Amino acid sequence: MNVLGFGDNTIDRFVDRGIDYPGGNCVNVAVYAHRLGLDAAYLGVFGDDDLGSRLRAAVAAQGVTADHSVVRHGATSVSTLRVRDGDRVFLGYDPGGEAVHAPLHLTPDLLAYAASFNLVHSSVYSGTEAELPLLATAGPLLSFDFSDEEEFRTPAYLDRVCPHVDLALLSCSHLDEATTRALLAEAVERGAGMALATRGLHGAIAYDGRTTAAAPARAADPGSVSDTMGCGDAFLAGFAVSLLRDGWSRRVPPAPAALRDALRQGAEAAYHQCFVEAAFGCGWPTATRAGHAAGPAAQSVPGSTAVARDDHANA
Numbered sequence: 001m002n003v004l005g006f007g008d009n010t011i012d013r014f015v016d017r018g019i020d021y022p023g024g025n026c027v028n029v030a031v032y033a034h035r036l037g038l039d040a041a042y043l044g045v046f047g048d049d050d051l052g053s054r055l056r057a058a059v060a061a062q063g064v065t066a067d068h069s070v071v072r073h074g075a076t077s078v079s080t081l082r083v084r085d086g087d088r089v090f091l092g093y094d095p096g097g098e099a100v101h102a103p104l105h106l107t108p109d110l111l112a113y114a115a116s117f118n119l120v121h122s123s124v125y126s127g128t129e130a131e132l133p134l135l136a137t138a139g140p141l142l143s144f145d146f147s148d149e150e151e152f153r154t155p156a157y158l159d160r161v162c163p164h165v166d167l168a169l170l171s172c173s174h175l176d177e178a179t180t181r182a183l184l185a186e187a188v189e190r191g192a193g194m195a196l197a198t199r200g201l202h203g204a205i206a207y208d209g210r211t212t213a214a215a216p217a218r219a220a221d222p223g224s225v226s227d228t229m230g231c232g233d234a235f236l237a238g239f240a241v242s243l244l245r246d247g248w249s250r251r252v253p254p255a256p257a258a259l260r261d262a263l264r265q266g267a268e269a270a271y272h273q274c275f276v277e278a279a280f281g282c283g284w285p286t287a288t289r290a291g292h293a294a295g296p297a298a299q300s301v302p303g304s305t306a307v308a309r310d311d312h313a314n315a
Helices: 025-035 050-061 108-114 129-138 155-164 177-189 231-245 256-273
Strands: 002-007 010-014 019-023 039-047 070-072 078-084 087-094 119-123 141-145 167-171 195-198 204-207 212-215 284-287
Touching: 002 025, 002 231, 019 025, 019 050, 019 284, 025 039, 025 050, 025 119, 025 141, 025 231, 039 050, 039 108, 108 129, 119 129, 119 231, 129 141, 129 155, 141 231, 155 177, 167 177, 167 231, 177 195, 177 204, 195 231, 195 256, 204 231, 204 256, 212 256, 231 256
Parallel strands: 002 039, 002 119, 010 078, 039 070, 119 141, 141 167, 167 195
Antiparallel strands: 010 019, 078 087, 195 204, 204 212
């Protein structure tokens, strides 16, 4: 079994730590799937600047293949954050160079490569919407992260994406349970094979048009949490990997027991991610304009200590 992250990458710059970390939804899901024991790869666009080179090296160091990705001239995107009470708080976003930010379109060769994976994961931040119909007909299962922003939950956007995805992830920690269940039902009614809502400490809910399954979060001691970066991505990886191991395919939808077990595996993965710096560690000191390190020394997180979560995940 194998998983491909197709789409965004970024640098997560923690200003309170003075450290830059590799990340991005599609990168994270690939890394987490690999840490859960699956072969994994990443397909996307890297910048040719120093940050892009560091990001490529960090992905490769995690055992995730990125040899079909492309490098374009321009700056790598940077998300600026800080940690407050254990939670990661976004402060701003620089999309980077125009050519780097532009999505990667699937050539026949790249489409054939993507089709060789059991699951391809993408997101609203990847610009891959136009590629989804091609991927859906090529054969792999598709998962797609809709994040928590209302612009990605309009009927028009859901109708554009849902008919092509097998698993829609929706971050719903800001919604009550009734609203969450209605959103899951809408995603499935508009074509998604299955929809998953992560609700932070309120747990998670999955719905496939026949079965609704729910599971509680696994709470972490706030005093021991590193930060919440990547927890939602980790939950998705744990959930999807569990389903794949249980035989999930378009012809074989998950049984109710498999859905419940996958929710538990997702919560477990998110819990462990709470103790990992940023998405998967591997940080380095943020460089000032003069090229000198800013802030405290970088802390490297050993590869054996991670799997994921973000502020919309269950931990």
